[in-house]
Amino acid sequence: GAVVSQHPSRVICKSGTSVKIECRSLDFQATTMFWYRQFPKKSLMLMATSNEGSKATYEQGVEKDKFLINHASLTLSTLTVTSAHPEDSSFYICSARGGRQGARETQYFGPGTRLLVL
Amino acid sequence: GENVEQHPSTLSVQEGDSAVIKCTYSDSASNYFPWYKQELGKRPQLIIDIRSNVGEKKDQRIAVTLNKTAKHFSLHITETQPEDSAVYFCAASIPRTGKLIFGQGTTLQVKP
Numbered sequence: 001g002a003v004v005s006q007h008p009s010r011v012i013c014k015s016g017t018s019v020k021i022e023c024r025s026l027d028f029q030a031t032t033m034f035w036y037r038q039f040p041k042k043s044l045m046l047m048a049t050s051n052e053g054s055k056a057t058y059e060q061g062v063e064k065d066k067f068l069i070n071h072a073s074l075t076l077s078t079l080t081v082t083s084a085h086p087e088d089s090s091f092y093i094c095s096a097r098g099g100r101q102g103a104r105e106t107q108y109f110g111p112g113t114r115l116l117v118l
Numbered sequence: 119g120e121n122v123e124q125h126p127s128t129l130s131v132q133e134g135d136s137a138v139i140k141c142t143y144s145d146s147a148s149n150y151f152p153w154y155k156q157e158l159g160k161r162p163q164l165i166i167d168i169r170s171n172v173g174e175k176k177d178q179r180i181a182v183t184l185n186k187t188a189k190h191f192s193l194h195i196t197e198t199q200p201e202d203s204a205v206y207f208c209a210a211s212i213p214r215t216g217k218l219i220f221g222q223g224t225t226l227q228v229k230p
Contacts, residue, residue, distance in 0.1 A: 004161075032216050034216075034217070034218075041225075042222075042223070043207060043220045043221065043222050043223050044162070044207065044220045046217060046218070046219070049215070049216070049217060093161065093162070097216050105150040105152075105211050105216060105218075106152065106164060106167065107152070107164075107216075107218060108164070109154075109161040109162045109163075110161060111160070111161045112159075112160075112161055
């Protein structure tokens with residue numbers, strides 16, 4: 001149990017377009033999902049916390065109008081990078097908290113989405 | 119807010135040797151400390167975790183120790199194998215939020 005999927009795995013887009021990334025918990029219900037950004041050879045930087053049925057909570061310095069998060073169901077959260085620019089190119093990873101195994105605080109990660117903005 | 123420091127940033131050991139990675143945290147209220155292993159281009163995988171009500175936890179070749187007083191915790195890998203080569207991240211929870219704050223990561227290389 002505790003499998004998290006993410007789609008797409010890789011996306012290339014033109015500057016100015018918007019990109020939507022989906023994060024799904026496949027075998028458990030996740031009331032809370034998290035979105036991270038990871039630069040090459042760097043650590044995971046928390047961008048926002050996504051709670052089902054409510055507005056996302058963004059970390060300091062993360063533009064909420066730039067990174068739109070929707071958590072419409074207990075198994076799906078989406079991150080939309082609006083008007084993407086080359087500096088938005090990165091590895092975006094989601095995680096979901098819950099699952100039958102482990103502590104309730106345990107986060108299980110999706111496989112990540114590599115975004116390249118040209 | 120919570121801050122997590124991780125050392126060393128890189129670690130190279132011979133196959134069969136032990137590897138130790140150390141982390142310190144700043145918020146004494148943190149009560150959950152997971153360790154993740156991330157291979158290149160892959161997702162972080164939980165390898166072991168510990169809660170603040172225990173001082174040590176072991177799972178085969180992997181163990182984690184926690185010193186609440188000193189606010190530090192360590193990952194111990196014994197009998198290392200080449201497939202243990204990866205980046206390892208420690209993390210500390212922020213109470214009541216579910217958030218995890220990650221350390222900077224340690225690149226472990228196990229030489230055959």
